[in-house]
Amino acid sequence: MxxxxxxxxxxxxxxxxxxxxxxxxxxxxxxxxxxxxxxxxxxxxxxxxxxxxxxxxxxxxxxxxxxxxxxxxxxxxxxxxxxxxxxxxxxxxxxxxxxxxxxxxxxxxxxxxxxxxxxxxxxxxxxxxxxxxxxxxxxxxxxxxxxxxxxxxxxxxxxxxxxxxxxxxxxxGEDECVANHTFINITVDPNTNVTICQNCTVWAIERNGDAxxxxxxxxxxxxxxxxxxxxxxxxxxxxxxxxxxxDEAEQYENSDETPGNVYESWCSCCNCCTRRRDNDEITPLLSSYNTFEENKTQDKRKATVHSNCEDNLKFNEETCMGTEKDQNDNSKMANIVASDISIEKEDVKGNSRPSKSSFSAGHAFLFTTLTLISALTYGVLxxxxxxxxxxxxxxxxxxxxxxxxxxxxxxxxx
The missing domain is CATH 1.20.1250 (Growth Hormone; Chain: A;)
Known part of the structure; x- marks a missing residue:
């Protein structure tokens, strides 16, 4: 069912x-x-x-x-x-x-x-x-x-x-020229005094069908x-x-069962501007459709790092709780977590790459080409x-x- x-x-x-x-x-x-x-x-x-x-x-x-x-x-x-x-x-x-x-x-x-x-x-x-x-x-x-x-x-x-x-x-249908009236036009040439007879036809434009x-x-x-x-x-x-x-951020709107994800008025037209009750930052609604796979990869990586942190914390609490060694191990664990997170900013060869791309001549060329194509497609043609x-x-x-x-x-x- x-x-x-x-x-x-x-x-x-x-x-x-x-x-x-x-x-x-x-x-x-x-x-x-x-x-x-x-x-x-x-x-x-x-x-x-x-x-x-x-x-x-x-x-x-x-x-x-x-x-x-x-x-x-x-x-x-x-x-x-x-x-x-x-x-x-x-x-x-x-x-x-x-x-x-x-x-x-x-x-x-x-x-x-x-x-x-x-x-x-x-x-x-x-x-x-x-x-x-x-x-x-x-x-x-x-x-x-x-x-x-x-x-x-x-x-x-x-x-x-x-x-x-x-x-x-x-x-x-197409427009057609149809003979509307035919008559004989008789004129006299004033110079030669000759009578000229002409057969004339009046044409009318008619459509041969209807939509x-x-x-x-x-x-x-x-x-x-x-x-x-x-x-x-x-x-x-x-x-x-x-x-x-x-998604999960939207499923639990107006629900008290999920702390930190409580939204107001899931179905309210008056509060259709999405707003949180607490002071935390809201999860951005605007997200590009081509980043779903990237988000899934990041979630898996974060879950792995989180599990490693929990295992290290559990081990330290059971063996070295309350000692200087515990503090040193905790500091080492924090360094390990920071190093795991920094993997996202490293490429396959191990070289660090910037998190934000800078504007270059290639970007200018692409934007110029896109502008010309859009002008032709949506304006000129x-x-x-x-x-x-x-x-x-x-x-x-x-x-x-x-x-x-x-x-x-x-x-x-x-």
Whole structure:
């Protein structure tokens, strides 16, 4: 019975983690893949909508800047990741809900017609994606390490699911020139006084099909995904059934059985900034996902050193308690412990290595390369995608945007 309950709890936790992970890029990626249809429906910006959307999404980078600033100004024993997740998911869900009704509301600005409402709501939806890199991983790291892969699966689905939905939706077909009216135009040349008869045709641009469902229905789908992600996060935080799925530091929150690890309000929204009751330093919530194996190795090494200390203490207490020899042995034991701990700072050849790496020219080259790649991937190339793809037709434009989103999780998995 206990085994079946544990398996059920693990399965539900994995499902909630995947659902929570889908909110990382579903809002911004969902807007990008919908641009071909919006362009065909006559959005005022036309093929320039990609450039405007880039400006709105890059402006959303102020979200991580505000979060980092508040985290630096907050006391050391406070962590703002959890309330920030609540706030960003609520803002993203609200913006996607309003987009259902205001995506086609246009306004005049600087003498031209612009989709101001769409761009403003896109800015708030992009806040979820921009801040997720700083806030989602600390929360996932508080869970057991086996759920990290499930989170990455959900993060990959955040780009794949909207792309497949847009492929099913379609763009409404290609534009065709259709003869609307044919007439004979008779003119007289004033110089030669000759009558000229011409057959003239008035052409009209018509679309040979319609999308399977309108943009309103698609934005309803985005709203449902963000709502499910928000609900999953609330369940993981507030339901005691998932309490055992956290690491030891989180499992015994609000429990008096574990001294030194007592936290306040495991399920309280008012105290979602994690805080300790005592004056000890809190265990940092922010931890990188690629340091799990290193932490396990350090724990084993510390356990070995601790066991050696206990054995030496026991031997000294039984044989030389109360003598000068006991003091000397204790001092030797302290030296042994210090030498064992210093092994962490020595490499295989026995040469000491610094605990902190210094900034070098290699680091500058890597950061410069990363900056250029990020600028091309998230700034330059998406802004000109409409001009480069739409020349071959709306269907090619659709395929280019959707497969570009699908390739992102595939590239990261490789």
């Amino acid at each position: 206990f085994c079946s309950k544990s398996v059920l709890c693990d399965a539900l936790t994995a499902l909630l983690v995947v659902t929570f992970g889908t909110s990382t890029w579903v809002s911004l990626g969902g807007l990008w893949v919908e641009l071909p249809l919006l362009t065909n429906l006559g959005i005022p910006e036309g093929y320039r909508i990609g450039s405007y959307l880039i400006i709105a999404t890059q402006a959303a980078a102020i979200g991580p800047l505000i979060f980092v600033t508040c985290q630096c100004l907050a006391p050391k024993n406070y962590h703002l990741e959890i309330p920030t997740i609540y706030a960003t998911l609520a803002v993203g869900a609200t913006a996607s809900f309003l987009l259902i009704f205001f995506w086609d509301y246009f306004s005049f600005w600087s003498g031209d017609e612009h989709s101001i409402a769409f761009l403003i709501l896109a800015f708030f939806m992009a806040l979820v994606d921009s801040t997720s890199n700083l806030t989602f991983m600390p929360f996932i790291s508080s869970l057991k390490s086996k759920y990290l892969n499930w989170y990455f699966i959900g993060e990959g689905l955040s780009s794949v699911i909207p792309s497949f939905v847009v492929l099913i939706q379609g763009t409404g 399977l469902f309108p943009p309103q229905s698609y934005f309803i789908f985005i709203f449902v995904v963000l709502t499910l992600s928000t609900t999953s996060f609330c369940l993981l935080r507030r339901i005691p059934f998932f309490r055992d799925q956290y 998406p802004s000109i995608q409409g001009y480069s793809s739409a020349a071959y037709g709306s269907n090619i434009y659709l395929l280019a945007t959707t497969f570009a989103e699908i390739s992102v999780p595939i590239g990261f998995s490789l």
